[in-house]
Amino acid sequence: MAIYTREDLILMIKEAGLRVTEHRLAVLSYLSKVKQPITVYELVDALRKKDNIDQATVYRNLSSLHEARLLRRLDFNHGHAHYELETGRASHQLVCSNCEVVEKIEGVGVDDIVKKMLKKSKKFKSINTHSIEVYGLCKACT
């Protein structure tokens, strides 16, 4: 879990071809500090208090940062999106079918599987990112 300085983040935004605004930086910075993918609601709630950012701005920034591939957008069948930094590492999680528990699992290599999928594909010839969601009941809900 790398830690990014303000300068790192500024550089990332610039290299993505986007303007560096305090709000965009705040969104990226917040996401760089959390350990799990978080909901837009959490982000809006935190940034509204701290930096007085409107939710439309949060949505717009999430969207531009996602399009620029700095963020990964995830869905756990909870009715709303989750976001996390798009790091080199892939994103794999166990998701409870009953409650909102999500457990991120790291260190499971899946590169060869993704390659196999691509090889079998007729419509794609390259890929950028992927996510794996494994659903079950968490221990608390069992």
Next chain:
Amino acid sequence: MAIYTREDLILMIKEAGLRVTEHRLAVLSYLSKVKQPITVYELVDALRKKDNIDQATVYRNLSSLHEARLLRRLDFNHGHAHYELETGRASHQLVCSNCEVVEKIEGVGVDDIVKKMLKKSKKFKSINTHSIEVYGLCKACT
């Protein structure tokens, strides 16, 4: 791609502990015939015409069938859910980040990866299903 008879589907619904209604059967039957995960919109559109089913009924049936684990609910970052039958086989797809193209890939085994994830988990001790979405640009959008 197994083909289910009406009796198969009735049995599946009964074994899931749900009542067998014409509408529920129609939803399951429709999903048993499509080759790709489909949107609720498509389903509503088709069933409204054919069987005069209200969209609330479609949503409620999708929900009950999903909860009973007869369906799998998928999200491709398109702003709406997709559904498919929950067969023994897992669900893996390539998804275009730009348009709505989705390509289902079969025959890539991932059981050991899922097992590895479960072994690393602290919050789960068993799982039911999973999905893998691999994002990239399809050939048409490249």
Next chain:
DNA sequence: AACAAAATGCAAGTTATTTGCAACAGAGTA
């Protein structure tokens, strides 16, 4: 400093999905 393009706040809009409630239908039992 001056300017064009992009970002922002606010309020209103849109889309997907859910819900309340009265009428109806499936499934077990008498």
Next chain:
DNA sequence: TACTCTGTTGCAAATAACTTGCATTTTGTT
């Protein structure tokens, strides 16, 4: 077969998540 209980349905209205229009401000560039 009739009875009854509970799950299902249609319809309209509600909600949640997300997007958009527009006037104003900011950013990066010249």
